[in-house]
Amino acid sequence: MTSKTARGAAAAACLVLAAAALRAGAQEPGAATTRPVIVSLSAEKVGAEPKSFVPMVGDWIIAQDDGRKVVMVDGRKWKRGQPAGGLADKAREIYGARHEDFIDNVAAFAYFPIAVAKGIDNFENGELSVKFKMIGGALDRCSGILFNVKPNGDYLTVRFNGTEDNLVLWTFNSGKRTFVKRGADNVPLELGTWHLIRVGIHGTTLTGYLDGKLLIEYSLKEPVSGKVGLWSKTDSMSEFDAFTVTRAAK
Amino acid sequence: MRNSTMTGRALATMVAAAVAAAPAPLAAQGSRARCTMPDTTKEWARSQRAWLDDSRHDWSNDTLRLKLVNAAGLDASKPMPLLMGWTTLDAPKKPDSAAVALLRAGMATRGAQFPTRSVVGAAGVSAVWSIVFGDSALEAGVMRRTMEAGLGEAFETETAMLEDRVRVRASRGQLYGTLLRANADGTLAPARIEDSAHVDLRRESAWLPPLKQSVCAATAGTSRR
Numbered sequence: 001m002t003s004k005t006a007r008g009a010a011a012a013a014c015l016v017l018a019a020a021a022l023r024a025g026a027q028e029p030g031a032a033t034t035r036p037v038i039v040s041l042s043a044e045k046v047g048a049e050p051k052s053f054v055p056m057v058g059d060w061i062i063a064q065d066d067g068r069k070v071v072m073v074d075g076r077k078w079k080r081g082q083p084a085g086g087l088a089d090k091a092r093e094i095y096g097a098r099h100e101d102f103i104d105n106v107a108a109f110a111y112f113p114i115a116v117a118k119g120i121d122n123f124e125n126g127e128l129s130v131k132f133k134m135i136g137g138a139l140d141r142c143s144g145i146l147f148n149v150k151p152n153g154d155y156l157t158v159r160f161n162g163t164e165d166n167l168v169l170w171t172f173n174s175g176k177r178t179f180v181k182r183g184a185d186n187v188p189l190e191l192g193t194w195h196l197i198r199v200g201i202h203g204t205t206l207t208g209y210l211d212g213k214l215l216i217e218y219s220l221k222e223p224v225s226g227k228v229g230l231w232s233k234t235d236s237m238s239e240f241d242a243f244t245v246t247r248a249a250k
Numbered sequence: 251m252r253n254s255t256m257t258g259r260a261l262a263t264m265v266a267a268a269v270a271a272a273p274a275p276l277a278a279q280g281s282r283a284r285c286t287m288p289d290t291t292k293e294w295a296r297s298q299r300a301w302l303d304d305s306r307h308d309w310s311n312d313t314l315r316l317k318l319v320n321a322a323g324l325d326a327s328k329p330m331p332l333l334m335g336w337t338t339l340d341a342p343k344k345p346d347s348a349a350v351a352l353l354r355a356g357m358a359t360r361g362a363q364f365p366t367r368s369v370v371g372a373a374g375v376s377a378v379w380s381i382v383f384g385d386s387a388l389e390a391g392v393m394r395r396t397m398e399a400g401l402g403e404a405f406e407t408e409t410a411m412l413e414d415r416v417r418v419r420a421s422r423g424q425l426y427g428t429l430l431r432a433n434a435d436g437t438l439a440p441a442r443i444e445d446s447a448h449v450d451l452r453r454e455s456a457w458l459p460p461l462k463q464s465v466c467a468a469t470a471g472t473s474r475r
Contacts, residue, residue, distance in 0.1 A: 076455040111401065135445070136425070136452035138406040138413075139397050163397055163413075191425060192445025234401055235455055237448075 034126075036246040039117055041069040050115065053229055053243075054090045058113020060230075065133070065239055073113050075137055075235035094118070094227065095151045105153025105175060112172070113236075114146050114155075116229040117243060123147060123228045125248035129198040130230065130240050134162045134191045137236040141191070144231035145199050148224045156224070157231040158199045158208045158216065162189060167197070167208055167215045183208065183215030194241070202248065285466035288334055288459035295332055297457040301405055302330040302372045309371035311363070314352075318370060321349030322377035330376045333407045335453065335464035336430050336438075337383075337415065349381050350388065357391040364395045366403035379408040390416045410456035417444075426453050427461045430468050438468045 039052050044062040049055055050071050063072035091102045094116055132143035144159025154173045161168065167183035187210055189195055200207040201224045208216030230240050288295070304326070309315055319326045356364055365374050375396075382388035393412040396404035414424035423444030430438040440461065443449050450460050458464065 076451075135448045136455055138410045138452075138456040139401065139404070188422070190423070190444055192448060235406070237451065237455065 034246060034249045036244045037120065039120075039243040039245075041071065041241070044069050051118070053115035053117055054094055055113070055115045056087060056090055058115075058232060060113065060115045063239060065241075068241065070133075070239040070241045071115070071230065071243075072135075072239045073115070073230070073232040073236060075113070075140075075232070075237055101152040105172075111234050112177075113232040114149075114229060116146070116149060116227050117245075120228050120245050122225055123201075123245060123247070124223060124225050125201055125203070127198060127200050127246040127248075128228055128244070129196060129246075130243045131194050131196050132160070132241075133194050133239040134160075134189065135237040135239060136191070137163070137234070137238075139163070140233040140236045141238070142231070142233035142236045143197070143238040143240065144233075145197055146229040146231040147199065147201070147226065149227040149229065155226070156220075158197060158206075159231055159233070160187075160189070160195070160197060160210060161233070162191065165189070167210045169206065169208060169216055169218055181216050181218045183210065185213075185215060187211075187213075187215075285469065286463050287466050287470065288463040290332060292459070294454065294457045294459050298332045298405075298407055299329070301367075301407075301457070302332075302376070304329070304371045304373055307371075309367070309369060309374065311365075311369050314365055315370040315374040315377075317352065318349055318365060318374045318377035318381065321347055322380035324373060324377050324380065326371075326373035330373055333411070333458075334467040335407070335411070335426075335428050335458040335461075336468040337411055337428055338430055338432075338438075339415065339418065347381070349377075350385070353378065353381065353388060353392065357388075357395060364399065366396070366399045367405075368403060372405065375405050376408065379405070379412070382412075386416075386419050389419075406455075407457045410452075410458065414441075418442075425449075426456060426458060428458065428464065430465065438465060440465065 041050070041052060041062060044050055044052065046062050046064050046069060048062055050060055050062050053060065053071060059074045061072050061074060063070050095102050128145050128147055130143075130145055134141045134143060141162030142159050144157045146155055146157050148154075148156040154171075156169065156171050158167065158169050160166070165186040165188045167187070169180040171178045171180055195211050196209075198209040198212075200209070204220040204223055206216065206218045206220055206224075207214060228245060230243065232238055315326070324330070353365075363369060365378050367375055370377075378392060382392045389412050393409060393416050396409045396412070410426045411428045414426050414429045417424050418429050418441050423442045424440065425444055427440040427443045427446075427449050429441045431441050433439055453459070453461060459467075
């Protein structure tokens with residue numbers, strides 16, 4: 001490679017990284033926008049922990065799938081319900097001074113791997129979606145969208161579980177997991193194939209879709225307001241791609 | 251139907267021969283079969299051994315454990331042998347016993363105590379697996395209960411093998427490749443596997459040896475355990 005070509009390649013790489021950073025939502029477009037923000041993985045390093053998501057519980061890595069970078073939660077290594085390494089630092093990174101409640105609560109939920117999307121603050125109204133592919137898990141094969149994540153570690157999730165073939169809304173409050181609403185139909189999905197979960201939040205109305213099919217409709221007790229991300233359970237192995245946040249126009 | 255009956259007979263003969271055969275070192279059997287046998291020094295075997303270790307005597311219901319172990323004809327005074335990661339669908343359904351009735355009642359009653367590791371120890375859990383083996387309804391019920399039992403309570407290897415059986419019976423692809431069928435030439439091969447690209451990844455998570463090695467063990471006539 002000549003030096004001129006190398007300089008050109010470096011400049012191009014910088015442009016790609018800058019574009020990726022914008023897409024990742026590090027500097028989110030105006031809050032009133034309805035333009036979808038897709039968390040880009042292009043600047044991530046395969047085999048390393050994701051930088052665009054902050055793993056709080058479980059083993060999360062960047063994997064390669066068919067030449068594309070994806071986020072993978074790997075329950076093989078994580079059998080004992082431990083929070084991710086460096087939890088305190090990570091909690092401080094996303095919640096600043098209020099991180100200690102978050103740590104206590106997350107430790108109580110340590111059977112449920114979560115990774116919080118960086119730079120997506122205070123999602124209230126709109127849609128969240130993610131592509132997921134189940135790979136394995138002897139006890140669970142879960143892939144879910146995490147939202148309404150509070151500084152004390154409480155949150156909501158809509159997840160698909162391949163061992164039960166269902167889409168379910170769960171709440172996690174003060175160290176207690178509570179079933180809220182099961183999808184209208186069971187949908188057996190093949191492992192190793194990509195599918196899409198989409199959650200709509202409009203005021204207190206929640207809708208949950210699997211591959212475009214409406215399965216959950218529910219009225220929440222209060223409006224949603226908090227961070228968002230990815231969710232999994234125990235020994236699940238799943239891949240995630242194209243995590244998308246579309247805020248409703250105000 | 252005729253073919254599958256013949257296949258069933260051939261397999262039953264093979265399994266009976268395997269059980270009757272005097273145990274030989276795994277590597278020697280593999281050499282006879284010209285394939286690589288499961289390596290019992292690897293992580294999958296260490297994980298199985300650790301889970302099957304009952305030396306802490308930390309189960310809560312000794313009476314139930316004894317009932318189950320006796321019903322399954324297991325010797326709980328020794329550690330349970332490792333699972334080599336293969337079964338066939340030809341295991342005959344055993345006649346209902348008191349142990350089967352007990353399991354059925356446990357599954358029919360919501361909130362009833364189920365014989366998991368903290369209740370009956372590893373030998374008790376393995377006994378449940380042996381008792382339900384071949385009974386399609388019980389296999390499915392026990393699989394559900396063990397999946398719900400949580401980490402450490404179920405022997406994930408057995409749960410995985412049950413799930414393969416339940417899925418194949420429901421005409422779905424198996425996930426771990428543990429269920430083998432005989433080809434026309436008498437060789438054994440896994441029934442259809444869903445997402446076969448990741449099968450060994452899933453097997454690793456369920457403490458199973460690589461698929462090729464389990465097929466080798468079955469071909470060499472090694473016991474399932």
